[in-house]
Amino acid sequence: MYLRLMYLSSLINIILSFNITDYLYRYEYFDQSETTTTKLESALIKFQEFYNLQVDGTLNNDTIELMSRPRCGVSENPSEFYTYGNKWTKNQLFWYFAMADATMLKIANRVFDIWQNYTNLNFIYSIKNPDIIISFSDNIFVHKNNPRCMKGECLFPFDGKSGVLAHAFAPRQNKCIEIHLDKGEDWYIGFNKTPLAQTSLFKVLLHEVGHTLGIKHSSDPTSIMYAFYSENTDHLSKDDIEAIQYLYGKRKESSTTNTSTTTPASTTPATNTTNETNKTKEIKLDLCDIWTNKF
Template structure:
């Protein structure tokens, strides 16, 4: 039987959409969806989590992806299983966040195989919606981070597994220094794409494998896109996620503590955030503006243009880091600016390279010299 959608709105709608797209009138309204897709490639789709009102939720799948609509376990190499992505997104629309289990359908990344529900998936569903019958056992745990039904509206995206890169070849999305009483020195954490590398400043040994960022953060934050992290003077990690939500987490246990708000325009695009040597917190936003807060973000001390208080910096800063040498390093894509906050001057600038922070990456000059030496040895032995 077909019902009138205006009288009986759906619980979940599933739509194939292009890069820029809109919500459905009979579900979440006529407005443009704030999330874009990237055509064929990385982002396969996104879904909106349920809210406390129980209103309709939407799933948007990339219409330009090369979809495989069959259920044969042998998915064609250059296609993506529509079934597996859709089941994953339906899980989000039901209130289930990502799982840390690589065997789960709710794992953060698309797996190129058709599979059934993992125990972690089943536990998450039963946690939210109950057992099949009274004789079933109650699930003891799940890593899938089932979201309570009172959650606010958020979204989750499904991506293809990113290519694992060498730390020495990347420009960081964000990085932060953090210390705890049990550590003899700071730990440097570097995030890029879906991975995070953690280095001890005493040893500076690059890990052979990074961790998945989704496994590193508290389960309460796994459904968000992390943008910036820094350690406050009280030792907590301040985390900013898209779209402009603020959380605190403990370090080094990485346990969720609280969410909070700060006095910044709602639609501001935060470019970077850091804490000065004096303990003041500075978000840079909308490419050219800053706000100076007290260390706990409770008091606004100043507002203005970045160039007025940080002369010599360009617009559109993408990252800021207060380093152990007392300087603040600002980044505009692949260019760094070393800033002295006491003299208020840029004291050095140039192409980004990891030796700035003592990370043992070979320089281009060294690689060139090595290649030249090897070519000479080859010519001698020939």
């Protein structure tokens, strides 16, 4: 009953405030500057075809329901291949989770381990000069102060609870890239079944890391790279594994040791979360290494 009420509420909100043109433009189903009734219908058909919905070019119930679901903010561009044209040219990548507590770091560590298990990449936690930075973001967010990272305000603001949950950037050689998590979400920080009305940090982060490695959205609802959030997806599908191995090859037996490193202790971000107790031993760091302007 509770889920049904949430669904009806979402439908009412999307009908009252949803701009279908902006949505289809944002996720690259058509060019907004060329919008006409015919082009809008064509864009809807592309969306419906990509996600295997009833194809009629109208805002039917299945289309409304899917568009109303929480999702990743990265665009689809259905005409493009499952992977980006660029990838990392090195197989050792450093990651950092800004202002994360021990449980958040444990979650991130497991996420990188999952991707690492299937391909010839090694992920190492490092405060200094990371390749991938994870952080919680407000509506207006300034990229971290690191000469290797992007500059200025993020061009993709968040919308508060539900809607867009997170977004990430594709690989850029010799540059660090970022994963932004919406600070307005009610995040579940743990590995058990996600409580009602909360969003699993583990599942969202597993998806976003895929983008940072060069994988785009999948139309398969069983894929971790499916754009829309699902409580039923917490592992890599066959398509996900094929995509990561297409980019970086299969895992070599000589590289099977876990290099993501033990999760260090850190500070806690000001986010609305449910947190599980972390029973692993924490590594104490010199606070001089965690100064605000490091990134």
